Amino acid sequence: MSDAQTHLMINHLPLLLPIIGAIILIIALVINSRVSRRIGYFIIVLSGMCTIPVFFSGEGAEHFVEELGRSHDLIHEHEESAEIYAYLSYLISLFSLFALYMSWKKKALERILLPIVLVGALALSYLSFETGRSGGKISHPEVSKD
Numbered sequence: 001m002s003d004a005q006t007h008l009m010i011n012h013l014p015l016l017l018p019i020i021g022a023i024i025l026i027i028a029l030v031i032n033s034r035v036s037r038r039i040g041y042f043i044i045v046l047s048g049m050c051t052i053p054v055f056f057s058g059e060g061a062e063h064f065v066e067e068l069g070r071s072h073d074l075i076h077e078h079e080e081s082a083e084i085y086a087y088l089s090y091l092i093s094l095f096s097l098f099a100l101y102m103s104w105k106k107k108a109l110e111r112i113l114l115p116i117v118l119v120g121a122l123a124l125s126y127l128s129f130e131t132g133r134s135g136g137k138i139s140h141p142e143v144s145k146d
Helices: 003-010 013-031 034-067 072-104 109-139
Strands: none
Touching: 003 034, 013 034, 013 072, 013 109, 034 072, 034 109, 072 109
16 A cells, blocks of 8 residues: 555544544533543544554655646645644644543543643644645645635
């Protein structure tokens, strides 16, 4: 399987999972559920893990679509957006992993980490839209018509 195929096959997971994780964390706050918080944290950690192969397959996908004659400017825009997204995703995933551990150990620090992870997941949700939109513009001309 080529990098372009890998990139296309799994690129939606890290874009959708932070939104799902944030929604679950909000629900967990409303219903005051420790189990729901842990599920939300886990989904955000999973999102960061899914970001790794997508990020590293992007370079090979870039070369492939450049050979197809796609706009280098669009590719560069997507690459810049994806880089910011990936690094923030890794950071929020680490916070989420730590919050998950603190929740499991029933430590008070988890209550401090929860808003950090939630705000981070919401920021990731916005960046996922921007990253996905910029990536879609490369191969979908209908997206380019803003």
